[in-house]
Amino acid sequence: MPQSAEKILDHKDLFKEPEYQAMLEKKRATYENATPAEKVAEVEDWTKSWDYREKNLARSCVTINPAKACQPLGAVFAAAGYDSTMSFVHGSQGCVAYYRSHLARHFKEPSSAVSSSMTEDAAVFGGLNNMIEGLANTYALYSPKMIAVSTTCMAEVIGDDLNSFIIKSKEKESVPADFPVPFAHTPAFVGSHVDGYDNMQKGILSTFWKDAPRTAGEGINIIPGFDGYAVGNIRELKRMLGVMGVEATILSDVSDVYDTPSDGEFRMYAGGTTQDEIKAALNAKATISLQEYCSRKTLAFAEEVGQQTAAFHYPMGVQATDELLMKLSELTGKEIPEQLRLERGRLIDAMADSQAYLHGKTYAIYGDPDFVYAMARFVMETGGEPKHCLATNGGKDWEEKMKALLASSPFGEGCQVWAGKDLWHLRSILATEPADLLIGNSYGKYLERDCNVPLIRLTFPIFDRHHHHRFPTFGYQGALNVLVKLLDTIFDKLDTESDISFDLTR
Amino acid sequence: MAKDIADSAEANLKLIEEVLAAYPDKAKKKRAKHLAVAQPLTEAEPGIQSKCDTVKSNIKSVPGVMTIRGCAYAGSKGVVWGPVKDMLHISHGPVGCGHYSWSQRRNYYTGTTGVDSFVTMQVTTDFQENDIVFGGDKKLEKSIDELNELFPLNKGISIQSECPIGLIGDDIEAVSKKKMKDIDKRIVPVRCEGFRGVSQSLGHHIANDMIRDWVLEAGEGARAGYVAGEYDVNIIGDYNIGGDAWSSRILLEEIGLNVIAQWSGDATIAEIERAPAAKLNLIHCYRSMSYICRHMEEKHGVPWMEYNFFGPSQIAASLRAIAAKFDAKIQANAEAVIAKYQPLVDAVNAKYKPRLEGKKVMLYVGGLRPRHVVDAYHDLGMEIVGTGYEFAHNDDYKRTGHYIKEGTLIYDDVSGYELEKFVEAIRPDLVGSGIKEKYNTQKMGIPFRQMHSWDYSGPYHGYDGYAIFARDMDLAINNPVWGMFDAPWKKSA
Numbered sequence: 001m002p003q004s005a006e007k008i009l010d011h012k013d014l015f016k017e018p019e020y021q022a023m024l025e026k027k028r029a030t031y032e033n034a035t036p037a038e039k040v041a042e043v044e045d046w047t048k049s050w051d052y053r054e055k056n057l058a059r060s061c062v063t064i065n066p067a068k069a070c071q072p073l074g075a076v077f078a079a080a081g082y083d084s085t086m087s088f089v090h091g092s093q094g095c096v097a098y099y100r101s102h103l104a105r106h107f108k109e110p111s112s113a114v115s116s117s118m119t120e121d122a123a124v125f126g127g128l129n130n131m132i133e134g135l136a137n138t139y140a141l142y143s144p145k146m147i148a149v150s151t152t153c154m155a156e157v158i159g160d161d162l163n164s165f166i167i168k169s170k171e172k173e174s175v176p177a178d179f180p181v182p183f184a185h186t187p188a189f190v191g192s193h194v195d196g197y198d199n200m201q202k203g204i205l206s207t208f209w210k211d212a213p214r215t216a217g218e219g220i221n222i223i224p225g226f227d228g229y230a231v232g233n234i235r236e237l238k239r240m241l242g243v244m245g246v247e248a249t250i251l252s253d254v255s256d257v258y259d260t261p262s263d264g265e266f267r268m269y270a271g272g273t274t275q276d277e278i279k280a281a282l283n284a285k286a287t288i289s290l291q292e293y294c295s296r297k298t299l300a301f302a303e304e305v306g307q308q309t310a311a312f313h314y315p316m317g318v319q320a321t322d323e324l325l326m327k328l329s330e331l332t333g334k335e336i337p338e339q340l341r342l343e344r345g346r347l348i349d350a351m352a353d354s355q356a357y358l359h360g361k362t363y364a365i366y367g368d369p370d371f372v373y374a375m376a377r378f379v380m381e382t383g384g385e386p387k388h389c390l391a392t393n394g395g396k397d398w399e400e401k402m403k404a405l406l407a408s409s410p411f412g413e414g415c416q417v418w419a420g421k422d423l424w425h426l427r428s429i430l431a432t433e434p435a436d437l438l439i440g441n442s443y444g445k446y447l448e449r450d451c452n453v454p455l456i457r458l459t460f461p462i463f464d465r466h467h468h469h470r471f472p473t474f475g476y477q478g479a480l481n482v483l484v485k486l487l488d489t490i491f492d493k494l495d496t497e498s499d500i501s502f503d504l505t506r
Numbered sequence: 507m508a509k510d511i512a513d514s515a516e517a518n519l520k521l522i523e524e525v526l527a528a529y530p531d532k533a534k535k536k537r538a539k540h541l542a543v544a545q546p547l548t549e550a551e552p553g554i555q556s557k558c559d560t561v562k563s564n565i566k567s568v569p570g571v572m573t574i575r576g577c578a579y580a581g582s583k584g585v586v587w588g589p590v591k592d593m594l595h596i597s598h599g600p601v602g603c604g605h606y607s608w609s610q611r612r613n614y615y616t617g618t619t620g621v622d623s624f625v626t627m628q629v630t631t632d633f634q635e636n637d638i639v640f641g642g643d644k645k646l647e648k649s650i651d652e653l654n655e656l657f658p659l660n661k662g663i664s665i666q667s668e669c670p671i672g673l674i675g676d677d678i679e680a681v682s683k684k685k686m687k688d689i690d691k692r693i694v695p696v697r698c699e700g701f702r703g704v705s706q707s708l709g710h711h712i713a714n715d716m717i718r719d720w721v722l723e724a725g726e727g728a729r730a731g732y733v734a735g736e737y738d739v740n741i742i743g744d745y746n747i748g749g750d751a752w753s754s755r756i757l758l759e760e761i762g763l764n765v766i767a768q769w770s771g772d773a774t775i776a777e778i779e780r781a782p783a784a785k786l787n788l789i790h791c792y793r794s795m796s797y798i799c800r801h802m803e804e805k806h807g808v809p810w811m812e813y814n815f816f817g818p819s820q821i822a823a824s825l826r827a828i829a830a831k832f833d834a835k836i837q838a839n840a841e842a843v844i845a846k847y848q849p850l851v852d853a854v855n856a857k858y859k860p861r862l863e864g865k866k867v868m869l870y871v872g873g874l875r876p877r878h879v880v881d882a883y884h885d886l887g888m889e890i891v892g893t894g895y896e897f898a899h900n901d902d903y904k905r906t907g908h909y910i911k912e913g914t915l916i917y918d919d920v921s922g923y924e925l926e927k928f929v930e931a932i933r934p935d936l937v938g939s940g941i942k943e944k945y946n947t948q949k950m951g952i953p954f955r956q957m958h959s960w961d962y963s964g965p966y967h968g969y970d971g972y973a974i975f976a977r978d979m980d981l982a983i984n985n986p987v988w989g990m991f992d993a994p995w996k997k998s999a
């Protein structure tokens with residue numbers, strides 16, 4: 001009997017015990033009608049061949065292990081960054097359970113959102129009654145200051161019109177007439193979560209900005225974009241702005257709501273950008289997006305109201321941070337202070353100290369378009385060589401931008417860009433043209449196992465490691481965190497692979 | 507004791523009233539039917555402690571209240587079909603549903619992922635606007651061809667419909683029939699769109715019906731020529747979360763039975779095909795798979811019985827009840843197995859009972875565990891003060907009375923608001939529920955275990971699982987972190 005009270009074996013070890021091994025062996029041999037082991041091994045080898053890769057890359061219909069989620073997830077994330085805002089997702093309720101679980105698993109935090117719980121009758125008659133009743137309940141139970149409405153694909157397919165539904169709900173006094181109920185249509189069959197983020201941002205800003213008079217001022221708005229590291233990153237961003245003396249409004253600041261303390265109280269809402277701040281933000285001189293692919297429509301809208309705009313691709317690494325700071329300096333007339341120059345210098349110092357281990361390392365990088373761009377750029381700054389850059393939700397224009405970036409450095413030579421491909425494609429790609437390191441999210445662990453390439457988790461979602469998102473990746477300080485993660489993986493690998501050269505000092 | 511019960515019943519009724527007060531009238535009326543306390547029995551029945559089926563269940567959730575429930579797709583793909591390991595399961599529709607459910611249920615299996623087993627993969631037709639406008643049947647057809655080429659060792663493909671499929675009029679049955687001929691493998695279309703029904707539950711039912719129509723009644727498959735032995739049984743309704751079905755199977759084999767199929771944790775399609783040959787169906791999750799047991803009984807003459815492998819009292823009772831369906835040899839074996847594990851049980855209890863005795867637990871889980879795990883807690887000397895289900899039906903609440911004493915708080919399809927208020931008022935020593943409830947509860951300073959995924963631990967079934975269960979409840983409750991919530995300079999008055 002393998003189990004004992006002194007040493008309790010759970011799933012990790014229990015099933016390795018001989019009793020279980022024999023049981024599983026018998027099950028396989030007797031009842032499973034399993035494919036013989038030699039055949040499995042043969043097919044497994046084939047899945048790593050060039051022949052398989054060609055077939056795999058030729059597929060045009062089925063998607064396998066995509067690195068993207070659907071629009072409403074991004075909408076829920078964007079809304080969470082506004083003060084006391086409840087997301088109300090109009091459509092079937094299962095989706096909302098999924099968004100909440102997904103965010104909770106990554107941040108290890110509560111994630112609140114409600115559904116209008118549409119069922120078969122709503123599919124026939126439309127979901128107006130669900131909206132009318134639902135908004136009233138949400139308003140009564142959760143005392144929000146704002147309810148942000150998005151849609152699941154069900155509501156989109158049957159064509160529910162949010163604008164008129166919300167007007168009717170207000171007529172029925174579900175919520176007071178002047179209560180803000182911004183909305184965004186977020187069809188899951190268009191784009192991905194980054195588009196949902198964009199649509200909801202635009203929905204919220206237009207609720208407060210449309211038809212409001214604008215007096216151009218000197219303020220700056222910053223849209224951080226969908227970001228699994230938002231907690232650490234937005235705080236780091238605010239710190240840098242503070243050091244520079246720049247007063248900026250973060251449009252959707254999720255840093256507190258996804259990082260509430262444990263002190264006996266559950267805070268459904270915490271921090272976030274207030275409605276007064278949103279209103280005042282209309283007068284800003286400029287709106288800056290830190291992630292272009294998360295904010296194209298929103299920035300276009302900011303331009304429409306008369307603001308200047310600028311877009312970045314995730315300010316991670318040296319030049320990306322330089323550019324952001326210089327832009328802020330240009331817009332505000334404030335100088336970049338010595339403190340930030342010193343921080344920059346310390347980052348460069350760290351990179352110089354470690355360059356021998358970083359130079360020439362090859363990488364496969366996947367994730368959202370802006371992240372992959374920034375990551376590839378920073379890797380090249382360290383002397384590393386991106387070999388494969390993949391974004392399932394990246395399009396043609398992203399591909400071109402990536403190619404231009406890679407062409408700008410000798411370290412980008414020979415890197416292939418994979419727009420619209422998924423992680424099963426990447427498996428074939430890594431099996432045939434390997435890289436030293438893989439950068440992505442938790443789903444990459446299957447590639448790590450199958451292709452024997454160490455995974456560095458640096459983007460959303462991270463389910464199987466804890467608390468990384470509490471530390472920034474933005475800015476010079478963030479780059480230092482990223483640098484350490486790269487180096488730790490490189491050193492761990494070196495040590496596991498060394499026998500004679502198991503050196504104490506590296 | 508009687509006074510205690512009356513007190514807690516009264517307090518709980520008052521609490522329900524307070525919580526309902528926050529709702530607008532219409533919602534209050536609806537929700538009032540789902541909240542109750544376990545009632546005394548009108549006449550004593552052996553083995554039954556209370557009457558719990560006074561709450562209404564399996565009814566549409568109230569919009570806007572933050573129900574914890576999922577959808578039919580989650581019930582079919584997530585629960586029933588997803589674990590069948592040698593088939594590919596297409597999340598048919600847009601990318602989201604398959605993404606969020608990807609690898610989240612810990613249905614353990616053996617095999618080589620992506621070669622002969624496919625459980626932890628997310629396969630989707632990733633619908634785009636065009637597919638919505640023009641229909642997705644063509645894309646589905648071609649997807650099946652592509653999958654069959656890339657995964658030649660697959661033994662079949664299931665099509666798990668997401669919301670749009672039923673709304674745009676696609677004919678996935680026709681596609682399945684056609685492709686079945688083309689690729690000569692089993693293809694199973696499942697209309698488990700998320701808007702059908704009121705929770706995961708209808709998804710289970712639909713998934714069962716598709717096993718019936720597209721597997722069991724669509725040809726014998728691996729059943730052909732199989733000569734059943736007198737001790738052949740099936741494990742039904744065990745999804746092998748953290749290895750649960752394995753720590754159950756080992757006991758059934760030890761008492762001399764042959765488990766010819768596991769539904770559906772670590773299952774192959776051959777096991778499913780062969781199942782009707784068995785002599786007895788042993789069903790663990792009644793809620794999700796009773797439908798197919800009834801079918802096998804009517805159509806194939808396979809009797810079925812429920813069992814419970816959580817905690818030593820229920821394990822022993824179940825082993826005896828199962829053995830009673832067989833001969834003296836099996837019965838003797840069952841006694842021997844119970845005796846064999848008794849020292850382990852004693853040692854586990856000796857170690858953990860003193861640390862857990864008298865602790866109060868609130869549960870809120872899916873369709874089975876809110877009652878099935880209760881005696882495992884009792885075995886550790888713990889007490890259940892509230893329980894409720896996401897998607898139970900009336901027959902589940904009836905069965906709950908076997909475990910729950912009168913006066914206990916009962917909540918069906920609880921809303922986030924209600925659960926928070928209940929937990930706040932009762933302040934149990936432990937809450938057992940899901941990921942969406944975990945962190946809110948912990949922030950309130952109350953220990954928590956996820957009771958869907960076993961909080962990434964397990965197995966919890968069987969004797970081996972009981973030891974892990976006891977360890978986990980102890981580590982959750984007795985961690986020092988709960989004592990540090992208050993800053994010492996701000997001692998609460």
Ligand code: SF4
Nearest residue numbers: 092094095577603700
């Ligand atoms: S309700 Fe529909 S869209 Fe949502 S998860 Fe379920 S099947 Fe998918």
Ligand code: SF4
Nearest residue numbers: 070095153188602603
């Ligand atoms: S793809 Fe559609 S059904 Fe699925 S989770 Fe997203 S919105 Fe819901």
